[in-house]
Each structure stands twice: as structure tokens, then as C-alpha cells.
Amino acid sequence: MEDSSASFVGNRYWVLRHGKSIPNERGLIVSSMENGVLPEYQLAPDGVAQAQLAGQSFLKQLEESKISLDKVRICYSPFSRTTHTAKVVAQVLSIPFDSPQCKMMETLRERYFGPTFELKSHDKYPEIWDLDEKDPFMGPEGGESADDVVSRLATAMLSMEAEFQRCAILVVSHGDPLQMLQNIMHSAKQQSGGDGGLAERIQMSRVASVLSQHRKFALLTGELRPLV
Template sequence: MAETTSFARNRYWILRHGKSIPNEKGLIVSSMENGTRPEYQLAPEGVSQAKLAGQLFQKVLEENSVPLENVRICYSPFSRTRQTAEVVASVLNIQFEGAQCKMMENIRERFFGPSYELMSHDKYHEVWALDEKDPLLRPEGGESVDDVAYRLAEAMAILESQFQGCTILIVSSTYDDLKSRIQAVRTPSILSEHRKFSLLTAELRAVI
């Protein structure tokens, strides 16, 4: 397990949602309105991926002697991430509607703007090019890399204030921005390289 750094009161893991229906259809679904719709939840393959991720996380917890009562699962309100978190909680035998699971709007997926919403995944390269040029620039009507890093920093501050000595699993699609370790490195040179840290669907990775 990753070593706890001096500024963290908890250990953090990130899990990208399993393969979703938008993934299968090749659609960009990034708005809160669309992302929370049930028709954009996990594909059957994604459910299987989430189960495997849950089993892997369970193994990590056991190997590191982490009691289940010290585990917290935080997830974005999007249906694909909520469902992934629910599957993992089931594998761990944690009550999903209980105190150990927490929906956090600040860790929601990046909104790319109306000109990209429900468009083909092929248009992602336009956003990545913009990010590399200047991570402070926003796609029209959408969020910049820095915008997402800012609200993730707020989410981390909340978790650090609410919990201590916990192992926290964050289930979202904002995987690459979290790798920036948030506020301390919110500089253009680092934020512009966020794609280097991207995860595959249902990939589990230690963060802090």
C-alpha cells in the first residue's frame, strides 16, 4: 500500500468506474443532467469489472490488515460511478446506504461543455490538445483541468477534516486530475500533463 504522506490523515485509493453504456456507444457524457440518468450506467461488462475491482481492493485491505470499519467509499453522483461503488460495497459487505459510503458532488466527472456533450469520443482529442496548450483554458461552457483540480482539492479537504486513519476509496472519472495531488501542484506545467496519469475502466490505484 502507498505510504501515507505527512499532510494526509488518511490513505486514498482511486477507482475509475467500470465500462459504461456511454463507453460502449462511444459517447461523451459529462453533464450532471445526463450523467445521472440510468440509461448511462454501467454496461454488463462494467458490472463484472467492478466486481473484480472490489475483490482486488478487498485483497489489498486484507494484506494490509485494514479493518472494514475503517473503510470509506466516496463516489460521484453519476450513475456509472454510483453503480460501481455499489458493486464494490457489496463485495466488501459494506452497507451502501450506510455511513461508510458517501456521495460527493465535488468529485464528479469533468464537464466538457455543451459542444461536446453526447458527441463522439473522437472529439476528446480536441480537449486534450487544449489541455496541453493551456490547462487553465476552458472548453466553451465547460471546465478546465484547473477547475476540476480546484474542486477536487475542496473534496480532499472535506475528507481530511471528517475522517482520520481511514482507507478511502474514491470512485469517479476524474482520475487523472487527482494525480496532480491537488493544490500543491496546481501549476500549468503539471496540469497540462494530466493525461499521463489516466486509468483504464475499473482500474484501481493507490494515490496517497
């Protein structure tokens, strides 16, 4: 396949937010691992259709970039809605879901918003995002801050970089983690100095002025976007 689009990573990455889920339809925040893996919180029928379209779009982009399917890796959150999305995409690409090309990564899980917000109305999200803008190092009570999420996403990126070489990696995750991942990688591209490696670039980007801006990278359900 072609060289990576950025010299500080050894793979090419795309992000995909899960398709419309049953919690999305019901207007519920489902962010704990305990609840998130339950089958009743997987994709709604509309979400399955979104995942199929995303898979077709990804396949087209792979073909346009002359990337063979054996170079594709699908890394996904263990939540039922992301696992369901990843399975649908794998089917579109004719990649066996139980093969080494598909990898569940706990570090890609949903942001935990804490017990105050769990299973409550998703109308509460703006309260959390307001908090992120004021102080991205402070999370909702009992939940993860923006920086907490970025810390484990950095671990995920470094793990993928260590495990895969010159691959096309589809990261299937959730709204907040993926906008934070895009935000931090956008900043990482701008960093210079030092050895210029991914870990250092991410660390340099973990400052309030960057972390507080993640909402600029919001994704719709089922939306596919190149990362780096």
C-alpha cells in the same frame, strides 16, 4: 490501521475509475450532471464485472495492509455509472451502501466538457486534451478547464481529510478527474516549504507545467490504483 503513507494526509486513498459504462459502449461523451445521473447511462454488463474485480482487488489490498473493513469509506461521484460502480464494490466488501461508510460527493463528478461536446462522439476527447496541454486554465467552450476540475477535487480532498481520520478511502470517479487527482497529488508529494499542509501543497501544484501533464495518469475503466 497503519499510519498514512504520506505525512500530509491523515488517511490512505485509492482511486477507482468506474467500470465500462453504457456511454463507453456507445462511444458517447456524457459529462453534464443532468445527463450523467440518468439510469440509462449506468454500467454495461462488462462494467459490472470490472467493478466486481476491482472490489476483490481492493479487498485483497486491505487485507494485506491489515486494514479492517470498519475503517473503509467509499466516496463516489453522483453520476449513475460511478454510483453503480460504488454499489458493486460495497457489495463485494459487504458494506451497506446506505451506511455512513458510503458517501456521494458532487465534487467528484465528471468533468463537464461543455455543450459542444455533450452527447457527441468520444473521439473528440483528444481535442480537449490538446487544449489542456496548451493551456490548462482554458476549458472547452462552456466547459471546465483542467484547473477548474482540480479546484473542486482539492475541495473534495480537504473535505475527506476533515471528515475522516485514519481511514482507507476509495474514491470512485471518472477518467479525467481521477487522472487530474493523481497528477496533483503526485506533485503535492514533491512540494516542500511553508506548513506543508495538503491545501498549500495543492495550491503550489496548480501551475501550468503540472496541470498540463494529467494524461500521464490515465486509468482504464474499472482500474484501481493507490493514490497516497
